Amino acid sequence: MTAWGCRGAVSALVQLVLVGWSAGAVLAADDYTLPFYDPAVTMSYGVDRDRTLNRQLDWTGHVWNDGSLHYGRVYDQHTGVDYPMALRSEVAAAKDGTVVDVEGGFGTTQFGAFGNFIRVQHADGRQTLYYHLASAADGGIGVGGGDAVAAGERIGRSGCSGNCHGAHLHFEMLTWSTTAHSYLPVDPLAERRWTTWPGRIPFDAAYVRESNGGTEVIPRGQTITHWVEFRNTGGRTWRNAGALGRIGLATWNPAAHASAFWANDWPYSWMATFLDAPSVPPDGVGRFTFGLRGSPAPGSYSEYLNLVAQSVRWFDYARLGRYYVPIVVSNVSQCGLRAEPKLDPSRGGVSQAIRYVPVPC
Numbered sequence: 001m002t003a004w005g006c007r008g009a010v011s012a013l014v015q016l017v018l019v020g021w022s023a024g025a026v027l028a029a030d031d032y033t034l035p036f037y038d039p040a041v042t043m044s045y046g047v048d049r050d051r052t053l054n055r056q057l058d059w060t061g062h063v064w065n066d067g068s069l070h071y072g073r074v075y076d077q078h079t080g081v082d083y084p085m086a087l088r089s090e091v092a093a094a095k096d097g098t099v100v101d102v103e104g105g106f107g108t109t110q111f112g113a114f115g116n117f118i119r120v121q122h123a124d125g126r127q128t129l130y131y132h133l134a135s136a137a138d139g140g141i142g143v144g145g146g147d148a149v150a151a152g153e154r155i156g157r158s159g160c161s162g163n164c165h166g167a168h169l170h171f172e173m174l175t176w177s178t179t180a181h182s183y184l185p186v187d188p189l190a191e192r193r194w195t196t197w198p199g200r201i202p203f204d205a206a207y208v209r210e211s212n213g214g215t216e217v218i219p220r221g222q223t224i225t226h227w228v229e230f231r232n233t234g235g236r237t238w239r240n241a242g243a244l245g246r247i248g249l250a251t252w253n254p255a256a257h258a259s260a261f262w263a264n265d266w267p268y269s270w271m272a273t274f275l276d277a278p279s280v281p282p283d284g285v286g287r288f289t290f291g292l293r294g295s296p297a298p299g300s301y302s303e304y305l306n307l308v309a310q311s312v313r314w315f316d317y318a319r320l321g322r323y324y325v326p327i328v329v330s331n332v333s334q335c336g337l338r339a340e341p342k343l344d345p346s347r348g349g350v351s352q353a354i355r356y357v358p359v360p361c
Contacts, residue, residue: 030191031195032094032095033095033152033235033236035169037203041083044168045072045082046081047186047187053076054076058074059190080173087109087158087159087167088138088158088159089169090156092152092154092155092313093155095128096148096149096151097123099146099148100127102144103117104133104137109159109160109164111162115132115133115159115162116136117130126174126175128171130155130170132158132164132170134156134158140158151202152202152203172185173193203307204234216325216326218329220294221293224294225289225290227276228287232282240274241279243310244312245309246275246310247310248267248275249273249308250270250307251271251303251306252304252305256270257270258270263291264291266290272288275287275288276288294327298330299329300327302326306323
């Protein structure tokens with residue numbers, strides 16, 4: 001039977017909704033998504049919005065008149081948002097932009113005042129900083145100065161370089177100050193800069209339904225139409241436009257293999273279809289419709305498929321589940337299927353299962 005593991009997406013900020021704000025996912029103020037791909041990652045410390053020593057102001061407006069650590073909230077003089085994660089976890093661009101500065105020469109776990117980072121300039125005038133990254137030699141730096149990056153694109157890998165106590169990503173948002181004549185840190189949580197609240201990873205999905213959740217029986221040489229629907233549980237709106245980030249359903253296992261079942265409506269032999277609708281926002285449901293042609297010899301097959309933001313990111317197939325379409329290519333021309341009991345003579349003819357038999361036209 002077709003399967004897609006409906007694992008509930010755990011928001012990376014769901015534990016933060018503690019004071020005054022609804023835990024429901026709503027549109028936020030801007031177009032940033034969380035800078036990684038694992039929705040189970042949670043924040044350890046946020047931005048201290050009060051620059052006075054021993055006075056801390058977190059994103060909710062709560063004030064502590066001390067210099068203590070407040071896990072899950074803030075610590076004194078902290079300028080970014082910390083996300084604990086394993087060494088060399090993938091780090092994503094939070095928004096479209098251009099890389100303006102990179103450092104990758106420090107060791108992945110080299111402690112000191114400085115560390116590895118990537119700094120990205122965005123069209124809205126803000127910058128984002130991804131700090132404590134793994135070394136360039138360890139694959140921690142995936143981009144160079146001047147490179148254009150797409151929202152959700154992998155740009156590096158996490159580490160524990162610089163002033164770091166335990167592997168994590170320090171994510172910082174900066175805005176130009178006309179008085180200081182420099183970029184100064186701001187709090188993306190307090191300013192609601194995520195596309196959803198709580199913030200989500202860029203690309204995530206959950207299986208909803210499909211036209212046939214069982215086995216597709218295709219007469220050899222003929223084409224049938226199949227559709228499947230997924231809920232957008234990520235932070236970015238799905239689009240059916242452009243060459244970069246267009247959401248499609250493509251072959252998997254191995255990725256982008258030429259399908260034996262590709263039909264005339266497929267954009268490529270490995271791309272079954274793109275999103276049907278022009279766009280699907282977070283929490284919306286998108287349908288993907290495609291043909292399946294019975295080209296192989298009669299027999300039983302399975303075609304594995306996965307969602308992809310074209311030229312940016314494959315969805316996490318292993319974590320989401322394993323979507324596939326069971327297929328029987330038949331020599332019998334048929335106009336449908338009839339359910340019949342499968343009898344077991346050794347048990348007095350009692351039905352043990354159901355089989356599906358083609359109905360001739």
